Amino acid sequence: MLNLRERLMLTHKGHSDLKKAIIACTITNLSLMLPFGITIQIFVELLKPFMGETISWTKMWIFFGLGIIAAVLVFLASKNDYKKTYIASYMESEANRTRIAEHIRKLPMSFFNAKDVSELTTNIMGDCSTSEHVLSHIIPQLLANAISITVICLGLAAFDWRLALTVFSTVPIALLIIVLSKKIQNRLSEKHVEAKLKASDQVQEYLEGIKVIKSCGLDGSKFSALDNALRYMKQMAIKLEFGTGVFVAGAQIVVQAGVGLTVFAGTYLLTGGKIELIPLLMFFLIVVRIYGPILTELTLLPELFYMQTSTRRMRRLISTPIMEGDTEKEIKNYNIEFENVSFSYTGNLAPEETVIKDVSISIPANGITALVGPSGSGKSTLSKLIARFWDVNKGVVKIGGIDIKILDPEYLMDYMSFVFQDVVLFNDTIYNNIRIGNMDATEEQIMEAAKAACCHEFVNNLPDGYHTKLGENGSTISGGERQRISIARALLKNAPIVLLDEATASLDPENEVLIQQAISKLIEGKTVIVIAHRLRTVVSADKIIILDKGRVLEEGTHDELLREKGLYERLYSIQNENLGWSI
C-alpha cells in the first residue's frame, strides 16, 4: 500500500511543503469566514428595529473597524497561502522533471526501444504539469476545504445539532456517488491520456516527415493517421468530460437537496417553538455560504483521480531499473574481448531474434580494428555492446580484462569517443557543441580541436564564427561540416577508445579529404573500432573482422583475408568492380 507521498510522487521537501500549503490554505478559508461573520453581526444589528430594539452605532463602528482588520487578515493569509502553494508546487514540479530526466538518462537502451520519444516528453512535460496543477490548485484546496467545512460543521452543531445534521445529511450520499464512480472515471482518464499520447506521437511523426509530406504533395487532411489520432483524442476528451460531469452534477444536486431539507427542518423547529426566527435566518445564511465549498469539493475530487493516472505513469517510469555499476575501477589497458557473446534486442535468444550469435573475438589495444559485413550483419550492434548501450544476454564483453557489466555506463563512457553517421548536434552555438566533449576544456583547447578537425576555416566564414547557433540538429550547416564538428567534439574528449561509424552517404571529394584528415588526428595512438562500409578504407587496418548474420565468419589482415578467398575477398572484388560505376 503506497503512502500519500509515494502516491503523489513527492520528494521529502515536496511532502513537507504540501503539508504547509494545506495549513496555509485552511487558514485562508477560515479567515474568509471572518468578513462573513461580521456581515452576519451587522445583519442582526440591522434587524433590531423589527424586534423593537434600537441599532447601536457604537457596535456598527466596531464592526466596521473589525471589517477592515478582517480584510487585512484575509490579504495576509492569501499572500501566505499563495507563496506556500504555488511557489512550492512549481519548485516540486521542477524537482520532479529533473528527477525523471536524470532517471531516463540512466535507463538501458532496451527501454527506449519500447518507448516513443513523444511518450517520454509527455511524461516529463504533460504528467508533471498535471501533477503541478493538482498540487497547486487541487490538493491544498481540497483538504483545506474539508478541514474548514468540518470546523464550521462543529460550530453549527454547537449552535443547533438538529439543523447541522440536516445541513450535512446529503453530503455522504454525494461523496459516495463520486467515490463509486471512481473506477469509471479512472478508465476514462486512462483512455484520454492514451489518446493524448497517440496524438502527440502522430504530431511528432508528421513534423518529422514534413519533407516527405511536402514532396509527395500530401496535406494535413490526407495524413490520415494524424487525423484519426486527433479525432480519437477529441472523442475521448468529450467522453471524459461527460463521464465525469454526469456524476459530479448528480452529486451536486444531491447536496443541494440539503437546502430544502434544512428549510423544512428549520420551519418545523420554528413552528414548534424550538428555535427563534433570527437565529434561524442566520442559520439559513450560513447554510447558503457553506454549500459553496462542498460543491467545490465535488468538482475537485475527479481532478485528483485524473492526476492519479499521471502519477501512476510517472511511478512506472521512475521504478524502471537503471543501469548501474562501479564508478572507480580503473581500466588499465584497452584490449576488448568478446567471449561467447549472444544478444537479441528483445532479450529473447530464440534463433530468429538473436542478432549476435556466440561471438568470440579479440580487439587489440592501440590498433585499428574494422568490422565488416553485409547490411544487418550486426556491426553496429557489436559496437553498441562495447559501449554498454545494451547488456549482452549471454557471454561477456571485457575491456582490459574487466567485465563491462560491472562498470557504471556513464563511467565507461569516459573511456570512449564516438563518431556516428547520424551526428547529433544541439540547438546551441558551435563552440558549445564542441565543448560537450569536455566541459572543462579551455577556449584554447576547443579551438585546437576545431582546427584539428578541419572546422576552423568554415566556422570563421560564418557570420558569428564559433558563436553561430546551429539550429535544431545542426540544420543550418552541411552534412560534412556536421560530421567534422562531431569529430572536433570527440578530439576534445580525447578518450582512449574510439568507435567510428564510417559514413555511408557519399561526401564530395573535398569534404571527404577533410574528414579523413580529421579522423586521422582523432585515432592517433587510440584503440579504434571502425564500422566500415567501403572496404578500400580498411585495407590498412590492423585487424578486420567479417560478420555475417550475427556470426564471425573470418578474421585477419587485408592480405590474409584475400588469401582466404572467403566472404571478404568476394565483397572486396564486388566493391572494386563498382568503383567504375557512373551515370
Ligand SMILES: Nc1ncnc2c1ncn2[C@@H]1O[C@H](COP(=O)(O)OP(=O)(O)OP(=O)(O)O)[C@@H](O)[C@H]1O
Ligand atoms: N534497436 C533495434 N531494435 C531491434 N532490432 C534492431 C535494432 N537495431 C538493429 N536491429 C536489428 O539487428 C540486426 C543487426 O543490425 P545492425 O544495425 O547491427 O547491423 P549492421 O551490420 O550495422 O547494418 P548496417 O550496415 O545496415 O548499418 C538487424 O537485423 C537489425 O534489424
